[in-house]
Amino acid sequence: MAEGSAIIDYIRRFVDINEEEASVFNTAFKKIFIKKRQFIVQPDFPVPNRYYVLQGAFRAYVVTEEGHDHTVSFAIDDWWITDYNAYLYQQKATMFVVALEDSMVLALDFTKEQELKIQNPKFETFFCRIAERGLAYQQRRVISNLTMTAEERYQDFLNRYPLFVQRVPQYALASFLGMSTEYLSRLRNKRVTKTKNNI
């Protein structure tokens, strides 16, 4: 009960469910421990699950032909992660999803998700809401990429997601923000220097 409360608290932010519904929802998930550096999604493999992070940190990324990697999304406690495109269309993955720390997740199977949605409109509503919000979020990210400079994107990320900055490696953050590791390092250092001078 206590263990399942995180995901139940989460769903209750969106829809009002009773104890029985909470229990049905809870049992649809499988709890899994993932060690640091372990992959939960890999290119060319099926993506049977989406994951709710109970504790830990993950990184989803793609690797180009030239071998450069680009972070598509992060997830820490209370966030979801998967190769969403592959999961939704039940195709082979094109991304890696890897644990940045020893982590604990709740895995939800695609088929199980469909069953939940059919079984109870509230569950459908819930998944609809998080998809809608996800869409709005991704669109904001597209706009950031179009309108902001590298430095502005970094500052903006710092303001919006201070918790993430402390838990993800710098190279991963750089590739999420669409800049090189070296450049992000330089931006950070620039800031530190300024602070020193401002004393």
Add this chain to the structure above:
Amino acid sequence: MAEGSAIIDYIRRFVDINEEEASVFNTAFKKIFIKKRQFIVQPDFPVPNRYYVLQGAFRAYVVTEEGHDHTVSFAIDDWWITDYNAYLYQQKATMFVVALEDSMVLALDFTKEQELKIQNPKFETFFCRIAERGLAYQQRRVISNLTMTAEERYQDFLNRYPLFVQRVPQYALASFLGMSTEYLSRLRNKRVTKTKNNI
């Protein structure tokens, strides 16, 4: 009946509805004619509707403080458009949405959408599906921006959306792809020149 068939065909791609349900769905929309250069969404105004384009072309864009504008999305026949973030959270718009041609749209009111969803789970399913797909699409766009060069993004757009290229002005396409008008012009001309040489 014949007139309403576009949106009904559209929803039937996602959920199976009978004639009565089709009729309910149909009457939720208001048909509106929009002249070229007319705005249907403007910053600081409420966004009561999302729009399904029956015929025509639209462009959603943001304008930065420096006065540069950036295309967030296009829509032609059979696509949806609005300031999605503002619509979803029912806040004031931050974008412009303008008609690129004389157009005809079906407007769906936010409150009406909520009523439809409550009234019939199929409608909820429908909106859920298009949100999920929208999310997957936006994520692919983020990945394109991270991994591809300006020229690759242009080529990719050409392949995926040949119909759009003929109907949207070049400056709008450039700002959608995240490059300057001049640079897109150069890319296009480069290609033409190559073709000439290849004869």
Add this chain to the structure above:
DNA sequence: AATTACTCATGATCTGGATTAAGAAATAAA
């Protein structure tokens, strides 16, 4: 504890694409 592999910092150099400028074409308005 030593070796190996990641991760971050910093400088030097280079380049994709922006900016500026100035016309030319094409559309719309008169």
Add this chain to the structure above:
DNA sequence: TTTATTTCTTAATCCAGATCATGAGTAATT
């Protein structure tokens, strides 16, 4: 049809941010 406005082209110059190169700190692995 003329004038005004919008859109597209081409060339010259410039710069944000990438790449390359090197070293140093830090964490895994033996």
